[in-house]
Amino acid sequence: MPNRTDLFEPDTDDTREAIMKATYDALSKHGYADLTIQRIGDEFDKSKSLLYHHYDSKDALLVDFLAFMLERMEGTIPLEEADAADDRLRIGFDHVFTDFLTGDNEEFNRAMTELRAQSAHDDTFREQFTKNDRYFKSRVEDVLEEGIEQGIFRDVDTERVASMIVTIMQGAMFQATTSTEPDLEAVKTELDAYVQSRLLADD
């Protein structure tokens, strides 16, 4: 996830936006297991009854939060800053490894891993996370297809390579949040080597 400040409108009057911001803060502070609607309410500067009015349960709120995060993240991926597909890919990787996996959102990321693990036994979470994955995979596929058209990338199976890249991101996220020695720098460097050896066309 990008930084909190990139995700939320400052000083908004919109209720959903305010609820989402409070959820982000409460998740970062308490993690999933210790999250309660009450604790989300504590981060919320409007009337707490609004929370109960909009959501039946903590999990219903969290599913909406995941959908909201997906929408917001769509706007923050800085792929458009470059034209060449290999540069776009590198910008995307930088975004994930630098802005998202390291930086200020460690606590939030941990909560997201706990939340994603709920999908192991919760179909609604599982469907929402799958939707998020599908979106990222399709964005990666688009870049790969552009790269092939631009003659920068080899004519690879874009769906397969996109599956691999999304899997690497998920593994990196899982490690960053659950290992005492995540070696993200190594993975990022090796990801570049993968792009180099597997994708870049010989010319």
Place this chain on the structure above:
Amino acid sequence: MPNRTDLFEPDTDDTREAIMKATYDALSKHGYADLTIQRIGDEFDKSKSLLYHHYDSKDALLVDFLAFMLERMEGTIPLEEADAADDRLRIGFDHVFTDFLTGDNEEFNRAMTELRAQSAHDDTFREQFTKNDRYFKSRVEDVLEEGIEQGIFRDVDTERVASMIVTIMQGAMFQATTSTEPDLEAVKTELDAYVQSRLLADD
């Protein structure tokens, strides 16, 4: 994880072995969140008081279970079935993708993802999972080093490539247990393409 039958001694009299088997079965049946010592006891054919005698808490038992699984898995990785490093790598990947991520252990794997996600806020789990990761990474590194000595692999940074491979396995595990459409076949095929383009020496 390999299949249950490969992991446990049949008809053992050993108490720890019997506790570990009961824990495996209870985790597969109930998942982490709904696991209790009582439920582990239900899968256990000896006196339940033995459980309380050996372990102070569910989490203490689970940390011992993780250490036990690591020991046992060390014995089940069939890398020795081939001499050439690239074949060994393929056997290892097959083992993970075929015996472990698909097959009968879906429920057990889901529980393992939930358990690993506990590491987000539990240092003892985090240390044990890191130990397990470190072991797998070192096994992969050994095979890569052999391959370089055999002249089969390029002279790559083995630690970095091993980090990548372990990250891919973790991403695949995370996906297999938390997505409605994990595309493990695509990842496995692309992993072969990665080995081919990045590791195999031109000759």
